[in-house]
Amino acid sequence: MCELLGMECNVPTDITFSFAGLSARGGRRGPHAHGWGLALYDGKVAHVFREPAPACVSPLACFVREHPIKTLLAIAHVRKKTRGKVSLANTHPFVRELWGKNFVFAHNGTIKNAADLPLGGFRPMGQTDSEHAFCALLSALEHDFPAAPRSRDDLAAAVALHAGRIGERGTFNMLLGDGDQLFARCSTKLHYLIRKAPFRRATLADEDLSVDFSELTTPRDRVAVVATAPLTRDETWTQGEPDTLWVFRRGKLATTLPS
Amino acid sequence: MCELLGMECNVPTDITFSFAGLSARGGRRGPHAHGWGLALYDGKVAHVFREPAPACVSPLACFVREHPIKTLLAIAHVRKKTRGKVSLANTHPFVRELWGKNFVFAHNGTIKNAADLPLGGFRPMGQTDSEHAFCALLSALEHDFPAAPRSRDDLAAAVALHAGRIGERGTFNMLLGDGDQLFARCSTKLHYLIRKAPFRRATLADEDLSVDFSELTTPRDRVAVVATAPLTRDETWTQGEPDTLWVFRRGKLATTLPS
Numbered sequence: 001m002c003e004l005l006g007m008e009c010n011v012p013t014d015i016t017f018s019f020a021g022l023s024a025r026g027g028r029r030g031p032h033a034h035g036w037g038l039a040l041y042d043g044k045v046a047h048v049f050r051e052p053a054p055a056c057v058s059p060l061a062c063f064v065r066e067h068p069i070k071t072l073l074a075i076a077h078v079r080k081k082t083r084g085k086v087s088l089a090n091t092h093p094f095v096r097e098l099w100g101k102n103f104v105f106a107h108n109g110t111i112k113n114a115a116d117l118p119l120g121g122f123r124p125m126g127q128t129d130s131e132h133a134f135c136a137l138l139s140a141l142e143h144d145f146p147a148a149p150r151s152r153d154d155l156a157a158a159v160a161l162h163a164g165r166i167g168e169r170g171t172f173n174m175l176l177g178d179g180d181q182l183f184a185r186c187s188t189k190l191h192y193l194i195r196k197a198p199f200r201r202a203t204l205a206d207e208d209l210s211v212d213f214s215e216l217t218t219p220r221d222r223v224a225v226v227a228t229a230p231l232t233r234d235e236t237w238t239q240g241e242p243d244t245l246w247v248f249r250r251g252k253l254a255t256t257l258p259s
Numbered sequence: 260m261c262e263l264l265g266m267e268c269n270v271p272t273d274i275t276f277s278f279a280g281l282s283a284r285g286g287r288r289g290p291h292a293h294g295w296g297l298a299l300y301d302g303k304v305a306h307v308f309r310e311p312a313p314a315c316v317s318p319l320a321c322f323v324r325e326h327p328i329k330t331l332l333a334i335a336h337v338r339k340k341t342r343g344k345v346s347l348a349n350t351h352p353f354v355r356e357l358w359g360k361n362f363v364f365a366h367n368g369t370i371k372n373a374a375d376l377p378l379g380g381f382r383p384m385g386q387t388d389s390e391h392a393f394c395a396l397l398s399a400l401e402h403d404f405p406a407a408p409r410s411r412d413d414l415a416a417a418v419a420l421h422a423g424r425i426g427e428r429g430t431f432n433m434l435l436g437d438g439d440q441l442f443a444r445c446s447t448k449l450h451y452l453i454r455k456a457p458f459r460r461a462t463l464a465d466e467d468l469s470v471d472f473s474e475l476t477t478p479r480d481r482v483a484v485v486a487t488a489p490l491t492r493d494e495t496w497t498q499g500e501p502d503t504l505w506v507f508r509r510g511k512l513a514t515t516l517p518s
Contacts, residue, residue: 042347044384047309063322088301096356100382121380121401123359125303142380 002092002108004190005076006175006226008182010251013223014068015040015076017211021204021231022076023055023065035079035091036061037106040071041179044101050091073182075175077106082129089126093175094134096122098141099148103178105134108228109171109187117166133166137176152181152249159183160245160257167243167259175226182248184226185259186240191230193237194251195223202232222251261351261367263449264335265434265485267441269510272482273327274299274335276470280463280490281335282314282324294338294350295320296365299330300438303360309350332441334434336365341388348385352434353393355381357400358407362437364393367487368430368446376425392425396435399424411440411508418442419504419516426502426518434485441507443485444518445499450489452496453510454482464492481510 005022007015019038036055039046047069055061055078077092084090093106107130111117114129120139124131140162141155149155159176163185166172173190176183184190195202197220199213226246230237240246245259264281266274278297295314298305306328314320314337336351343349352365366389370376373388379398383390399421400414408414418435422444425431432449435442443449454461456479458472485505489496499505504518 045346045348047347048307050306059326060322063319067318087304088306089304097382097384100384102384123356125356125359125361 002077002079003228004106004108004173004175004226005231006177006182006184007074007223008177008248008251009072009221009223011218011221012070012072013221014070015074016065016068017202017204017209018225018227018231019076020065020209021206022078022227023061024204024206025078034081034086036077037091037093038064038076039074039093039095039104039177040069041073041102041177042071044179046095046102046104046179048093048095048104050088050093052086052088052091073177073179075104075106075177075182082110084127087126090128090131092130094131096134096138098138099145101179103138103176105137106175107133108173108189111166111170111172113169133172137162137166156181156183156245156247156255156257160259163245164243164259173228180249182224182226184246184248186242186244186246188242189228190226190240191228191237192224192226192240192246192253193235194253195225196221196251201234203234205231205233224248224251224253261336261338262487263365263367263432263434263485264490265436265441265443266333266482267507267510268331268480268482270477270480271329271331272480273329274333275324275327276461276463276468277484277486277490278335279324279468280465281337281486282320283463283465284337293340293345295336296350296352297323297335298333298352298354298363298436299328300332300361300436301330303438305354305361305363305438307352307354307363309347309352311345311347311350332436332438334363334365334436341369343386346385349387349390351389353390355393355397357397358404360438362397362435364396365434366392367432367448370425370429370431372428392431396421396425415440415442415504415506415514415516419518422504423502423518432487439508441483441485443499443505443507445501445503445505447501448487449485449499450487450496451483451485451499451505451512452494453512454484455480455510460493461491462493464490483507483510483512
């Protein structure tokens with residue numbers, strides 16, 4: 001199993017605080033020592049840092065924590081392998097281009113017989129059920145929309161439909177981003193919170209690290225954070241209902257769809 | 260205009276020395292201050308570091324130089340913009356997945372009316388003629404080979420054909436890799452050398468930095484290096500003929516094709 005982290009905001013925000021909490025679970029506090037990855041959107045393009053190594057001791061993960069890049073949308077992952085060897089090809093998040101923008105995907109859980117899921121123009125490069133499911137999901141979206149969907153809602157409805165079908169085959173907690181929206185599907189375990197005014201101090205659940213967000217924000221800022229398990233011990237996280245898809249836009253939960 | 264660097268080897272090799280020479284041209288010694296990128300293959304998957312900033316002052320480029328990752332195939336680029344604003348989306352090298360492996364591309368030159376080149380399943384995310392040409396090249400390859408080509412030679416012949424057609428529209432010095440082969444097309448300016456036994460000391464043309472490769476290598480090692488202009492002052496570089504494609508495999512020039 002793995003741990004997921006997503007962030008979606010209305011102003012460029014750095015993910016350092018949450019990523020520090022996730023990194024601590026990447027080998028030192030948690031069993032997720034087989035890889036870590038962080039995708040940071042810059043417009044339609046994602047900058048992806050990944051390594052098939054524990055995040056807590058990785059020089060690159062350390063560099064990323066020490067040189068924060070502000071972004072409107074980020075997806076991160078620490079991996080404990082269930083399928084597929086420890087390699088870059090099997091390290092989340094996975095990224096592909098569709099309709100002239102990057103889609104980024106990370107998964108927690110196991111999909112049975114994922115190799116049976118039909119593929120179109122997207123092929124796995126590694127051996128994980130996760131990457132196969134991502135390629136199947138994008139192939140289904142491309143089949144439904146040969147050109148980009150007309151609206152965000154049309155895309156969200158299609159993601160809910162196809163992710164739900166894939167989810168029938170096993171455990172499919174997942175994060176999917178396209179630079180514009182963050183989709184978060186709860187199969188068994190997922191939590192979110194919205195940080196907004198009045199901002200307060202927050203303390204990581206796994207590390208002796210706290211941040212007073214009131215010193216770093218303006219009253220209009222809104223930041224949605226999604227994680228497998230709550231990352232902080234002094235904030236209120238909302239637990240996901242199984243088989244639902246959260247859709248975050250501009251730091252708000254825009255809608256919740258059955259999936 | 261931009262500068263290209265490619266490396267293809269028969270044993271995992273770090274590109275630090277050559278990348279240091281290229282980085283020096285990325286803003287300090289050269290006018291290529293609008294971005295830098297480095298793609299390092301790990302099997303079929305490329306790890307891509309990119310930034311729309313000068314390589315010579317970039318903390319990330321510095322990190323990459325100080326934490327060398329060994330690879331069999333690398334492609335790097337420093338950018339002086341001619342088309343498209345300074346942004347991550349317009350920063351080379353570009354990467355896509357085709358037939359279950361990453362293709363990486365970098366370009367020097369300008370293609371006229373690149374937007375007229377027909378596209379298939381690959382779409383540009385930025386505004387450069389370069390990325391459009393890359394998407395057109397991959398679309399043509401996917402059209403010729405819906406499934407992966409049977410042989411390296413079949414792929415090389417198709418790359419030579421389609422790159423040549425794109426090259427008729429302007430200046431198309433380019434590097435293309437698929438994790439298995441490095442294709443290097445000379446339109447106006449490209450050089451290569453093969454480092455092999457007996458290894459000797461080499462000194463960068465742009466920096467007071469030299470390396471004695473005999474201390475770092477075994478007699479069987481072979482490393483092909485391709486660059487826009489010779490990167491070292493004390494090695495013999497071979498200049499490319501216009502409209503030809505070099506194909507490097509396992510540190511050797513496997514073939515030269517008209518293109």
